[in-house]
Amino acid sequence: MQSVKAGSKHLIREINEAIVLDAVRTHGFRSRSEIAADTGLSAPTVSGITADLIERDFLYEHSTGQSAGGRRPVMLALNASAGYVIGVKVTENAVIAVLTDLAATVIHRRHRKLQGTSLDQVVALIAKVTADLRSRVEGERVYGLGVGTAGVVDSANGIVHHGTYAHWRDAPFGDMLYQRTGLPTIIENDVNALAVNEHWFGIGKDIPNLLVVSLGRGIGLGLILDGRLYRGAFGGAGEFGHVKVHGDATPCACGAEGCLEALVADPAIERAVSAIAGRPTTTEEAADLARGGDDAMRRVFTDAAAHLGRAIANLVNTLNPQLIVLSGEGSHASDLMLDTLHESLRHHVFSGLSDGLEVVVEPWDDEAWAQGAASLVLAEMFQPALRPGTDVERPSLSASAVG
Ligand SMILES: [Zn+2]
Known part of the structure; x- marks a missing residue:
């Protein structure tokens, strides 16, 4: 639980200010009575706080909104600058x-x-x-x-x-x-x-249960569960790259064997494609060869996608998210992986949990x-x-x- 210091009027005021600002930020424009309805704060409290926030430049009166008769309400907006x-x-x-x-x-x-x-x-x-x-x-x-x-x-x-x-x-x-x-x-x-960022400002805005899987030199995972970032007991939640997906002895940089990362992250893909090419080959080069019709190269990506899909299916079966965002520099080869990934999800996700589940690729820089x-x-x-x-x-x- 959070510690809100008992009797800390200042902190309660600050929390209420933030709640009001967040209501305006989320909706773009909001009248004082809508803010009261959004937040559960009383009309006089909203009135006092918004006056103060306007004085301090955080809010401004934007325009008058629609009214069902009578005086039109004044709309408030966040002053982003x-x-x-x-x-x-x-x-x-x-x-x-x-x-x-x-x-x-x-x-x-x-x-x-x-x-x-x-x-x-x-x-x-x-x-x-x-x-x-x-x-x-x-x-x-x-x-x-x-x-x-x-x-x-x-x-x-x-x-x-x-x-x-x-x-x-x-x-x-x-x-x-x-x-x-x-x-x-x-x-x-x-x-x-x-x-x-995805949850507050991106594609996951207003989606309370979403997972961000980053692909690249490692495999990362960020979990938004019930509208909040889940960190785990010691801040280490999301070491998704080290879930065990294979019984074989593929060694991982972490010292263990059979980790997802050891099969799917960029170094693993580079090793596999270099062995096929007989010379050092980057993931980008291999992806281009695969797109050009090189089946052996293509299979490296689809094999990786099958492993990734099975691991993500386990996440879905455990956490029941609504949205999965694939990101990171490794997502640039997603065109070679998505079909297999979806097939793997269809196969391994428990029926009922796949309804409404969406997978999107966001190639972040x-x-x-x-x-x-x-x-x-x-x-x-x-x-x-x-x-x-x-x-x-x-x-x-x-x-x-x-x-
Ligand atoms: Zn590992």
């Missing part, structure tokens, strides 16, 4: 950063090469890029920094327990970034950030991952009741740094 947030995606060799407005629209972007993947090097580069982006909106409010990185992340306490690329162990990444930037910082597993990290901050601002009970400073509507 009332402030900004910064989102960063850390890859094994680069930092991709974006500055977005309150509607997650990217305003400025930066792409910087990493000289190394030590904690100090990554923190220093993010601090530098953050300062650069903030200088572009000097005098404006910047509410926080969101950072997505691969690995097992304790988002509540800002700790990377196990970094996939950089081999970090129990790294106080969030606190180091906060010390360097002065911005409330949220760190999160990068696929979780994607899932939050690096910038979209950074936008996903920015949406972590926005989600926190608009739903502060979701904050885990910790002493870490979180982004909020009442606390911002001026850029």
Whole structure:
């Protein structure tokens, strides 16, 4: 459970403000009486809060709406440029950063090469890029920094327990970034950030149960269950790449055998297609050969799709999602995989759970991952009741740094 401090009037006020803002944000335009109906707050409370939010520039009176007779209600809208947030995606060799407005629209972007993947090097580069982006909106409010990185992340306490690329162990990444930037910082597993972004701003808007499966050098999974990001007990939920799908001894980078990732991720596909070609061959080259009619190459992708489909079917049978989003750089070969994947789902998903199940491909680029990290901050601002009970400073509507 969240800890809402008893008697904390300020926090309750802040939560109510966020609830009101979220009602407006979700619908685009909303009258005060609609907001009261949406939120269950009393009319005087809504009136007081909206007056304050207009005064502080978060809301503006947009137009007068439809009325069934009598006075037309005034519609309120979110002022997306009332402030900004910064989102960063850390890859094994680069930092991709974006500055977005309150509607997650990217305003400025930066792409910087990493000289190394030590904690100090990554923190220093993010601090530098953050300062650069903030200088572009000097005098404006910047509410926080969101950072997505691969690995097992304790988002509540800002700790990377196990970094996939950089081999970090129990790294106080969030606190180091906060010390360097002065911005409330949220760190999160990068696929979780994607899932939050899909749920808040993307194709999964208003879909409470959705899964984001990322395909690439690894296989990741972000779970939105009952409208919330599911992190698990220690932040490690979604290590989908290491579910066991095969009894054979295919070794995985994690040290185990028979993992999905060892059969389906890019390195596995590269190994298989290189063996067929008799020379080092990339996934992209192999995909082109397959599209050109090379059946042996095509079979590598359809075999991978069959493994992936069986594993996803197990997820569907366990979690009953409505939407599955396939993403990541590996999804660029989805045209070679989708038929087999769907066939596998038809075969393995328990009947009744496939009705209404939708699978879509969203080939995200690096910038979209950074936008996903920015949406972590926005989600926190608009739903502060979701904050885990910790002493870490979180982004909020009442606390911002001026850029
Ligand atoms: Zn593994």
